[in-house]
Amino acid sequence: MHTEICKYCHKKVEIKKDGHKGSMQGHLAKCNEYQKYKNEILTKEYLYNEYIVNRHSAKWISEQTGINTKAIIKKMKFFNIDTRTIKESCNEAERKQRYKETCLKNFGYEHNFCKNTESRKKWEQQLFDDYGITNIFQREDIKFKSHISLFHHKGKTQLRKISKVEKKVLDFLISEGYDVINNKKILCNNKVKYADCVINNKIIEVNGDIYHANPKIYKSNDLIRFWGYNDKAKLLWDKDYQKFKEYKHLGYDVLYVWEKDIKENFDKVKDIIKKFIERGENEGFYNKEYKEN
Numbered sequence: 001m002h003t004e005i006c007k008y009c010h011k012k013v014e015i016k017k018d019g020h021k022g023s024m025q026g027h028l029a030k031c032n033e034y035q036k037y038k039n040e041i042l043t044k045e046y047l048y049n050e051y052i053v054n055r056h057s058a059k060w061i062s063e064q065t066g067i068n069t070k071a072i073i074k075k076m077k078f079f080n081i082d083t084r085t086i087k088e089s090c091n092e093a094e095r096k097q098r099y100k101e102t103c104l105k106n107f108g109y110e111h112n113f114c115k116n117t118e119s120r121k122k123w124e125q126q127l128f129d130d131y132g133i134t135n136i137f138q139r140e141d142i143k144f145k146s147h148i149s150l151f152h153h154k155g156k157t158q159l160r161k162i163s164k165v166e167k168k169v170l171d172f173l174i175s176e177g178y179d180v181i182n183n184k185k186i187l188c189n190n191k192v193k194y195a196d197c198v199i200n201n202k203i204i205e206v207n208g209d210i211y212h213a214n215p216k217i218y219k220s221n222d223l224i225r226f227w228g229y230n231d232k233a234k235l236l237w238d239k240d241y242q243k244f245k246e247y248k249h250l251g252y253d254v255l256y257v258w259e260k261d262i263k264e265n266f267d268k269v270k271d272i273i274k275k276f277i278e279r280g281e282n283e284g285f286y287n288k289e290y291k292e293n
């Protein structure tokens with residue numbers, strides 16, 4: 001018998017046999033944090049978009065979310081989303097290819113959901129008729145739900161939940177009427193990075209005090225521990241500094257705001273953000289004492 005930590009509620013769970021998943025599954029069935037996570041991720045829009053529009057399988061959604069396939073299918077039935085039979089799923093890849101060819105032939109578009117195509121308009125009309133959904137990607141609540149976007153961690157694709165402070169900044173930017181993209185994918189040296197809040201060529205990174213080792217709190221040799229990390233503060237600054245340089249190289253300007261400051265004096269942070277967006281005022285990399293070696 002050994003213990004594992006539940007990655008949702010961070011409580012210790014006793015596992016009866018090595019590799020026996022039963023106890024963790026048993027725990028998850030009554031874990032409030034997991035249930036909350038599940039309900040937050042498996043929204044009607046998310047499932048509809050991935051399963052119906054993007055034609056991904058329930059297994060694929062399971063891999064993305066870490067939620068088992070059974071639970072996903074149950075949720076889809078709950079939302080009245082038609083689930084495909086296994087045979088249909090097997091034909092999916094082939095069908096996708098045929099679909100592409102048909103679209104090219106008939107419309108001259110590779111993908112039939114390109115904006116302003118007849119098929120896209122039809123699809124949007126159908127979404128409205130079937131689900132009462134208008135303009136799915138423009139809706140504010142969907143934009144907020146963009147915190148259910150994907151990120152890559154240790155070679156695995158995971159869902160990234162945004163932190164409370166990040167949400168606060170995002171809410172502020174939206175309320176000010178800025179056209180902000182949350183979790184924007186940016187390709188740096190062939191690696192996908194996710195920028196927190198992006199307005200045109202300006203990036204606002206909302207840094208958690210622990211995850212980025214706030215230099216106002218930690219010294220360079222302080223040991224930082226969190227999920228998947230147990231090393232010096234300096235290494236986190238290294239990573240951020242590399243990312244900073246890559247963003248700059250791509251023509252982005254980067255402003256860093258910190259959890260601590262947002263919690264202690266959000267008004268001041270708001271002011272800094274506005275000056276950055278409107279006048280480009282910025283101090284550059286967050287750690288003034290930082291030196292590369």
Ligand SMILES: [Zn+2]
Binds near residue numbers: 006008033034
């Ligand atoms: Zn738990």
